Amino acid sequence: MNSAGEASGVSEKPPLKQRIWRWCISTFILVHLYIMFFWGMPPSGFRGYMTAPVQDYVIQTGLWQSWDMFSPDPLSVIFNLHAQIHYQNGAMDFWEFPRMEKLGYMERMQKERYRKWRERVRQDMFSIVWDDTARYVARLHNNPTNPPKQIVLVREWDSIPPPQFKPGTFEMKSFQRMPKGYDYLKYSYRFRFYDVLPGDL
Numbered sequence: 430m431n432s433a434g435e436a437s438g439v440s441e442k443p444p445l446k447q448r449i450w451r452w453c454i455s456t457f458i459l460v461h462l463y464i465m466f467f468w469g470m471p472p473s474g475f476r477g478y479m480t481a482p483v484q485d486y487v488i489q490t491g492l493w494q495s496w497d498m499f500s501p502d503p504l505s506v507i508f509n510l511h512a513q514i515h516y517q518n519g520a521m522d523f524w525e526f527p528r529m530e531k532l533g534y535m536e537r538m539q540k541e542r543y544r545k546w547r548e549r550v551r552q553d554m555f556s557i558v559w560d561d562t563a564r565y566v567a568r569l570h571n572n573p574t575n576p577p578k579q580i581v582l583v584r585e586w587d588s589i590p591p592p593q594f595k596p597g598t599f600e601m602k603s604f605q606r607m608p609k610g611y612d613y614l615k616y617s618y619r620f621r622f623y624d625v626l627p628g629d630l
Contacts, residue, residue, distance in 0.1 A: 460483070
């Protein structure tokens with residue numbers, strides 16, 4: 430037998446707790462649609478204005494993204510980053526920042542964030558993390574009998590070679606490998622010298 434509500438054709442409202450839960454889920458979805466739409470726009474004053482209310486949340490949660498690797502001005506240089514480790518006895522060692530193209534598929538999934546760190550830490554605008562990076566490298570290479578004395582961070586770069594076209598056409602080749610010589614880049618600059626302190630290790 431139908432209840433009185435069903436008989437009258439009037440459906441009962443869901444419980445308050447359920448309505449609040451639905452409202453929270455709807456708000457969560459709408460906020461993230463807002464983020465996806467405005468954060469994905471090309472840089473402009475309008476984009477900055479629209480993303481300002483959610484910027485801290487997007488940065489802190491790692492949801493930020495940038496499409497400048499595709500357009501309008503994709504990266505035109507290839508770069509590398511390594512550290513020189515100078516020990517107390519005068520010996521020196523090298524440590525290369527993780528490079529995705531040299532890692533296996535499983536390692537890439539685990540260390541993908543290293544790629545962004547490697548891209549950022551070489552730039553002067555992120556100099557605030559240089560000393561922390563040097564301390565991290567020093568701890569990786571700590572030897573109680575011969576501890577690191579100084580860490581030198583070095584950036585290397587060169588121009589990306591222009592695209593190659595099929596002979597007699599203006600059609601680009603579908604896949605172009607980076608020349609092997611680009612493991613040894615033309616330009617380098619030692620951008621941070623850090624003297625290791627006992628408390629760093």
